[in-house]
Amino acid sequence: MASAYRQAREASEPAAVHDGTTKTTVMDSSSSMSVSSSSSGPTTTTPRSTALGSASSALRTVTGTPLVVAHDVPFNWVDGLPYIPTRFADLADPQSIQRVVALLLQATLSNTNTTTPDSTDHAPDQPPSVHSPNPTPPTSTVAIAPDDWNVIYSSFQLEQVAGGITNTLVRVTNLSSFFDPTTTPDSVLVRIFGAVGLIDRDEETHVLARLAVRGIAPAYYGRFGNGRLEAWRDGMRALATYELGEPDKLVPIAREVARLHHTHLHDIDRSDADNESTPQNNDNNDSITSTHEPTLWTQLYDWYDQALVATASTKSVTLELSSYRAELDWVRSLTPPDTPIAFCHNDLLAANILYNDNPDPTDPRVIQLIDFEYGGTNYVAFDIANHFNEFAGGPPTHPVPDYDNLPTPAQQLLFAETYLEQEQELQQQPGATTTAWKSARELLDHVRIFALANHLYWGLWAVNQAATEGCDAFDYRTYAVNRLKQYHVVKQEYADSTAINGHV
Structure with a gap:
């Protein structure tokens, strides 16, 4: 499975900047002006005690208006879930975290036919659309309308989570402000990878996807350039x-x-x-x-x-x-x-x-x-x-x-x-x-x-x-x-x- 992740990254290389960042096209919601915003690549471990609170207090702006991502973002299906290798999350940029959450969940929901017979074998805390996706082309695109980004940036709440030493963990809540609560959880855990070079993240993510299907690990919702989305276990x-x-x-x-x-x-x-x-x-x-x-x-x-x-x-x-x-x-x-x-x-x-x-x-x-x-x-x-x-x-x-x-x-x-x-x-x-x-x-x-x-x-x-x-x-x-x-x-x-x- 490692080669599937690697192939997805190689296919997306034209969009990547060689200094470790990725250029994300953004558009002003009130005009056609476009700018280029750099989202950082893999982040290092930071102390686990800071609460981010509402990300709306730290929005990046263009002429005073929140930035929004252009319509079509390419992604790949790997391990049955979306992988967006060109998008990165950075603790210092709350919008980058909100973006990867929204894009991955929207990509997952784009594959909505779930009538395959093994759906009951999957983890109960996965949304129905994740359970047994039907055949999908290896690559696809996900779109979120410009006006919807304003809702996402102002509504999704971020809080850094105390815990492990290797990764940066962020809980994102209030997802039901944008997504249907019957198909999507209200909270997810964003894991931003650390320990660069010490862990094979392709193999690790493949393992997690398989364990999640069997209910041994928490549900897995998809991967972005330097991390992934997992279930938040309430209680x-x-x-x-x-x-x-x-x-x-x-x-x-x-x-x-x-x-x-x-x-x-x-x-x-x-x-x-x-x-x-x-x-x-x-x-x-x-x-x-x-x-x-x-x-x-x-x-x-x-x-x-x-x-x-x-x-x-x-x-x-x-x-x-x-x-x-x-x-x-x-x-x-x-x-x-x-x-x-x-x-x-x-x-x-x-x-x-x-x-x-x-x-x-x-x-x-x-x-x-x-x-x-x-x-x-x-x-x-x-x-x-x-x-x-x-x-x-x-x-x-x-x-x-x-x-x-x-x-x-x-x-x-x-x-x-x-x-x-x-x-x-x-x-x-x-x-x-x-x-x-x-x-x-x-x-x-x-x-x-x-x-x-x-x-x-x-x-x-x-x-x-x-x-x-x-x-x-x-x-x-x-x-x-x-x-x-x-x-x-x-x-x-x-x-x-x-x-x-x-x-x-």
Whole structure:
């Protein structure tokens, strides 16, 4: 599927400016005068506490009149939803955010025939027009009348959302002031990508689209040049780190993680995926990831190579990393040959777990996993080890994790037992395979091994983040130092418990 996004970008290149911005044609609503306005490309992470309020107070104007986008904007159908590679959102320009929301939702609604038989298989919070779009040409255009932009700019409300460290998140509300509330939600989440170069956004978006169809991830509404639109989940809140160990949170989290891992969607053939670009073709392809193999080691070695360059060229990241290639080789050698793989989240910190304090009786699930940007085929035990390490805290607020807060042996056992119970229930479904875990203790033995890899994973990630994003919004360097320090602590504990010494 990555090639479909790439082809869409290549087809739109004549409209792109090579400095990373895109020229957007705008028209004065009271005259035929046209001007050229530049919308910025990928934005960097900013503090997550500022409320934008009504965007109408920050409108750009031409001779005192709000700007409006010209009628026809080209877009592509990828993963069954619109992709507009020539439009970018910028936190400093509220109108740019309002534009991508309006254009993507209008493009989605342009494909309104939804009579295909699999519509009930899609996420319930997607509008009907998103459920099962009929065959559509790979490229199309979307039009919004000039007078309608005045309504959009004055009505859509924007508020920056506290949460993750990698992306900028903005909630856009009051969409019913322009769109039909029976076909479109009143709120959406705009995700403006950060971590440029560290995440394959094409693969990530393809994964999200597939998980959203199955109700595992929030609904996905379409993508623009440097981000995408997702569902806003009313009534749910992100957990605080201290809540992760509470039984009423820990147990449903374990069940939801088992449900995620049970998808086994990495095993579905993707031989035709990169040749598909229409909604119908994409809906017939159930694949989630582009590989059947765990991505952990490829990612770790790639990040290690990037980190070596970063430490050599950036004064703000002064760490000695030359010995960590041998550490990676050693940890990889510990991988149990029979340890299960599945589609994994790989970033199950508290901020990526939504909780519903007052669930709807018709939808008793209280947990919603979000932010699958690091998701992919991986070792199940790594995903659980990562979640356990997140009990200590970390981004976006704690550069010095408190490892005294790691889950107790009793909490770890409860999580593992609950996970296996849920997995066994899921195994009763048609076509399920037998679980590879013989006991909760065996699962936790594998988790202990992958805790080593997890510290290296986020330690190297933080080195690269410090080099690319800087340390103003979050002290990535201190976080990197602490994760790599904890790696050596855990390594010694592992050596002491297994009588293995002198491997590195």
